Each structure stands twice: as structure tokens, then as C-alpha cells.
Amino acid sequence: MILNSFSRMHRYRQSPNLRKMLSEHKLHRSDFIYPLFVSEQLKDGEKAPIDGLPGVFQYSVESVLDECDRAVSKGILSIILFGIPTVKDLKASKSYVSDGVVQRAIKRIKSKYPDLYIIADLCLCAYTSHGHCGVIEHDEIDNDETLLIMNKIANSYAVAGVDCVAPSGMMDGTVQSLRNSLDSANYSSVSIMAYSAKFESSLYGPFREASGVSDSFKGDRKGYQIAPTQYKEGLMEASLDFEEGSDFVIVKPALWYMDVIKTLSEEGPLPVVGYHVSGEYSMIKAAGKAGMIDESLAMREAMLCLKRSGCSLIISYAACDVVCDSI
Numbered sequence: 533m534i535l536n537s538f539s540r541m542h543r544y545r546q547s548p549n550l551r552k553m554l555s556e557h558k559l560h561r562s563d564f565i566y567p568l569f570v571s572e573q574l575k576d577g578e579k580a581p582i583d584g585l586p587g588v589f590q591y592s593v594e595s596v597l598d599e600c601d602r603a604v605s606k607g608i609l610s611i612i613l614f615g616i617p618t619v620k621d622l623k624a625s626k627s628y629v630s631d632g633v634v635q636r637a638i639k640r641i642k643s644k645y646p647d648l649y650i651i652a653d654l655c656l657c658a659y660t661s662h663g664h665c666g667v668i669e670h671d672e673i674d675n676d677e678t679l680l681i682m683n684k685i686a687n688s689y690a691v692a693g694v695d696c697v698a699p700s701g702m703m704d705g706t707v708q709s710l711r712n713s714l715d716s717a718n719y720s721s722v723s724i725m726a727y728s729a730k731f732e733s734s735l736y737g738p739f740r741e742a743s744g745v746s747d748s749f750k751g752d753r754k755g756y757q758i759a760p761t762q763y764k765e766g767l768m769e770a771s772l773d774f775e776e777g778s779d780f781v782i783v784k785p786a787l788w789y790m791d792v793i794k795t796l797s798e799e800g801p802l803p804v805v806g807y808h809v810s811g812e813y814s815m816i817k818a819a820g821k822a823g824m825i826d827e828s829l830a831m832r833e834a835m836l837c838l839k840r841s842g843c844s845l846i847i848s849y850a851a852c853d854v855v856c857d858s859i
């Protein structure tokens with residue numbers, strides 16, 4: 533008898549229950565990290581919508597707690613915080629003050645939700661007047677001076693009670709410098725989630741509006757982020773960060789860089805975190821709004837496919853919406 537493989541596939545697919553039973557990948561609330569923007573420019577119960585990121589808001593240190601209530605009630609286990617200060621300068625001096633907006637938010641959220649795994653994005657770009665991710669000297673990034681400032685930021689987040697810092701600036705030697713600095717201040721328990729494979733992408737536009745960088749930032753990040761053509765550089769950056777002591781590797785954007793995710797998850801030792809970035813999110817939202825696609829189906833499919841590609845965790849602006857129908 534000739535094996536008829538079509539019939540077998542057909543049999544697998546005809547029962548809704550069997551389809552669920554055989555599903556190789558499922559979404560669970562524990563897969564997600566929910567990004568939150570905290571702005572020093574907002575007060576009390578205020579929250580401000582972000583034009584380029586429909587459904588996403590900037591929160592005050594007070595109102596971010598309400599959003600945490602909502603996220604926790606949906607079953608979210610982890611958040612990542614981004615800060616928007618009122619004062620920017622050449623040396624990002626407001627990024628490491630103990631009463632900074634992120635430091636205050638960490639303290640506040642931790643005291644209400646001690647188990648919520650709080651990650652804080654660690655970068656200078658929201659705090660520098662020019663919007664670059666590092667200090668600029670003679671028209672170039674001063675890598676080492678930037679590292680010293682990043683150490684101070686990490687320390688201030690650790691004092692506030694953060695669980696994990698996520699350096700997103702792509703400066704050389706970041707992870708080693710942060711690990712040494714945290715360890716010597718007795719914060720060995722604070723993890724590092726490095727944005728190891730961060731590509732110089734057109735998909736960060738809405739984020740730059742959300743984080744208040746777009747007005748000041750005129751250049752590009754080609755000098756420190758990976759060009760979209762450079763698959764091997766993505767792998768190299770990830771192995772350097774592993775050797776330097778990172779606990780996780782982030783690949784971002786996620787969907788267009790799935791080849792990197794797949795290889796790192798199959799061959800690398802660290803949990804891979806896919807960052808479904810602002811542009812990826814907003815494209816789905818915009819197409820949904822225009823009636824071209826079903827937004828929630830598309831968002832769910834994106835997340836499921838990221839799991840299939842090997843992500844252990846997914847950072848997504850849609851985290852609360854996607855999980856609610858999939859727990």
C-alpha cells in the first residue's frame with residue numbers, strides 16, 4: 533500500500549481538539565515581558581497616548597501602578613521600564629539619580645508587587661540632549677566614558693530594587709563592565725539582559741516618539757548598531773555578551789531577524805528574548821485599523837511564530853491583549 537501522507541495530515545487537522553493537542557507551540561502568560569514608559573513630565577493619575585503606538589501610553593510614576601494592576605490581573609509576570617526625564621544634557625546626568633523617574637517607579641512597583649520581575653532598560657539616549665545612546669566626544673561616541681555612566685545607572689536601579697537591567701546601547705564591553713560593577717557593589721543577584729543582537733532598524737520610529745528621543749535625535753545609530761545584512765555579527769555579539777556574563781540575549785527587531793533567533797536558540801546557551809518592537813507592533817495595528825487584516829489574529833500569529841523560531845520570552849506592547857485570550 534502506498535502511504536498517503538495527505539490523508540494523515542488531513543486526519544491530524546480535522547478535529548479541533550486534536551489540533552490543540554498536537555500544537556507544537558502554545559502561548560502562555562509567562563512568555564511575555566510588558567514594556568512600560570514612565571515619564572517625569574506627567575503627574576498623578578495622568579497618562580499620555582503615543583500617536584505612533586496605538587493603545588500604548590506614557591505613565592506617571594503614580595499612574596504606572598494602575599497599569600501594573602491591569603497587567604498583573606491579566607497574569608503578566610514581568611515588565612520592562614523605559615524612562616522619560618524632564619531634563620536632558622550632554623552627559624545624561626539625570627539617568628542615575630536616586631530620585632529619577634525609573635528609580636522611583638521601580639521602588640514603587642516593587643513595594644506593591646514584590647514578585648513582579650522588573651527589568652529596567654539601561655541606556656543614555658532618553659537622557660542625552662542629542663539623543664545618542666552614549667556620550668559624544670569630538671563627534672564620536674566615547675565608549676569608555678559611556679560605560680562608566682552605565683555602571684552608575686545600573687547601580688541606581690539596583691538600589692531601587694530592580695531584578696534585571698537591560699543595556700540597550702550596544703557599547704563595547706557593556707556586559708562585563710556592568711557585571712563587575714554590580715558584583716562589587718554586592719548586587720550579584722541582579723541579572724543582565726543584554727540587547728546583544730540589536731539591528732540598526734527602521735522599525736524603532738514609534739519608540740523614539742514614545743521615549744521622547746525623536747525631537748532631539750537627528751543622526752543614525754549605524755556606528756554602534758548592527759546593519760540588517762549582518763547575520764554573523766548578530767551571532768558574534770551574542771557570544772561576546774555570553775562570555776562577558778549576560779544572563780539573556782535579546783534579538784531585536786524580532787520577526788525580520790528570526791534567522792538570528794533560531795540559530796541562537798538552537799546553538800547558544802542563553803535564553804533568547806525576542807523584542808517585537810514598536811514598528812512591528814504599529815504595522816499590525818495600522819493594517820488592522822485600515823481593515824486589511826484582523827489585528828488580534830495577526831498579533832497572536834506573530835507571537836506564536838516567535839515561539840516557533842525559538843524565543844524563550846517575548847517583549848511585546850501587546851502582551852496584555854495577547855495573553856488574555858490564551859491563558
Ligand code: PBG
Pocket residue numbers: 653655657665700701735736737738739740753808809810811
Ligand atoms: C534605546 C532603545 C530603543 C529601543 C529599545 N531601547 C531604540 C533605539 O535604539 O533607537 C527600541 C524599541 C522599540 O522600537 O520598540 N536604546
Ligand code: ZN
Pocket residue numbers: 655656657658664665700701
Ligand atoms: Zn539608546
